[in-house]
Amino acid sequence: MNDRVIPFSDLAPTTAEIRAEVEDGWRRLLDGNAWVGGAPVERFERAFASYCDTAEAVAVANGTDALHLILRALGIGPGDEVLVPANTFIATAEAVVLAGARPRFVDVDPTSLLMTPQGAEAALTPSTAAIVPVHLFGHVADVEGLAEVARRHGLALVEDAAQAQGAERNGVRAGSTGRAAGFSFYPGKNLGAFGDAGAVTTDDAALAATIRSLADHGRAADDKFLHTSVGTNSRLDAVQAVVLSAKLARLDAWTQRRAKIVDAYRERLADLPLRIVEPDVGVDSAWHLLVVRVADRDAVRAGLAERGVLTGIHYPVPCHEQPAFAAWADGPLPCASEAAREILSLPLHPYMDLEDVDVVRDALADVLRRRRGPT
Structure with missing residues (x-):
């Protein structure tokens, strides 16, 4: 039995890498006492827009707000339907209802x-x-094909890129194809804040201005005391902007490390009775998660935990089977439902080493062998 615990994720090494830069930035904030918006947020917005190959980025409080604000700014509301995949985090559908x-x-x-x-x-x-x-x-979805469907039917294409900072499809960055995209910077994301944070990217300056206003209580751009719409409070604070700027400068290097670890997993898991959920051809994935499909998933997960390998499930209950969304469940969605019973997210973070991958592989092999029984 392995005495070593392999965490599902480990934020400590990346935190240590940026600590000095963040502390320096926070000291400047303490000296200036400007905490909401301001130069640190504006710098991050410019850098993130450039990183995503978009004209605009609007920093907001979280990824759910990013999607919600996009939909509101596009005028989508009562009487409208929005297509969302069933096997996503609940926030995607939640933003539509909100x-x-x-x-x-x-x-x-x-x-x-x-x-x-x-x-x-x-x-x-x-x-x-x-x-x-x-x-x-x-993994980036087929945004080219989906954009064509949207164009033919006069629909808005909005990317949920919460898990895909830096990913590309055919050389095009996630978050740069649709009318706009929503990003989450929840701490566990590849680009994670030290709390909640999010952003919208778009090439539409007018849309960005509307989102910026809605996120700031519907305030007019040229008069802080004039409110032209009913908005909300979804502003990014400067403390998080300092963190995100420090991490953004390192994000590509961290993504490359993730890809190398995935390569090692591919090699080591090739002979086991499971299947990695791979991106489409032409996709350079951000590898936010390494997901495999395996029979008897819950028992396998329990067996791995007993051997010190901690895992996740993303997500065990698809949206159309969630009680909160029962009113919008139109019927069975077999692919999403079947996958929800089989998917297992293996340990993955930029500072994993090959010995960690070996431990995961050996634990998986042992669990799967015992479940098959003697041969």
């Missing part, structure tokens, strides 16, 4: 587990106003 619209859940490709143009086309109704593909696990 905007007053109806989420219409779409089944996903059985291999990639992502929304496809064919799946979106089949789910369209006369009330459809937008398509929201999710770049799950860091």
Whole structure:
């Protein structure tokens, strides 16, 4: 039995790498006493827009707000339907409901587990106003094909890129194809704050201005005492902007390390009865998560935990099976439901070493061998 514990994720090494830079930035904030917005937030917005190859980035309080604000700024609300994949974090569908619209859940490709143009086309109704593909696990969905579906039907394409900072499809960055994209900087994300944070990216300056206003209580751009719409409070604070700027400068290097670890997993897991959920051809994944599909998942996960290997599940209950969204569940979505019973997220973070991967592999091999019994 392995005495070593392999955590599912470990934020301490990346925190240590940026600590001195963050402390220096925070000291400057303490000297200036400007905590909300200001130069640190503006610097991060410019840097993140450049990183995503978009004209604009608007920093907001979290990823859920990013999607909600995009939909509101696009005028999507009561009477509208928005297509979302069933196998996403609940926030994707939640943002639709918060905007007053109806989420219409779409089944996903059985291999990639992502929304496809064919799946979106089949789910369209006369009330459809937008398509929201999710770049799950860091793998970019077929945004070119989905953009074409959206164009033909006069719909808005909004990317949920919460798990895909830095990912690309055919050389195009996640978050730069649709009308806008929502990003999450929850601490566990590849680009994670020291708390909640998020951003919207877009090439539409007018849309960005509307989102910026809505996120600041509907305030007019040229008069702080004039409120032209009913907004909300979703401003990024300067403390988090300092952290995100320090991490953004290192994000590509961390992503490259993740990819090398995934390569090692591929080699070591090739002979085991499981399957890695891979990105489509042409996708340079951000590898936010390394997900495998395995039979008897819950028992396998328990066996790994007994051997000191900690794992996750993203996500065990698809949105259309969640009690909170029962009113919008139109019928069975077999691919999403089947995958939810089999998916298992293995340990992955930039500072894993090959010995860690070996420990995970040996634990998996032992658990799977014992479940198969003697041969």
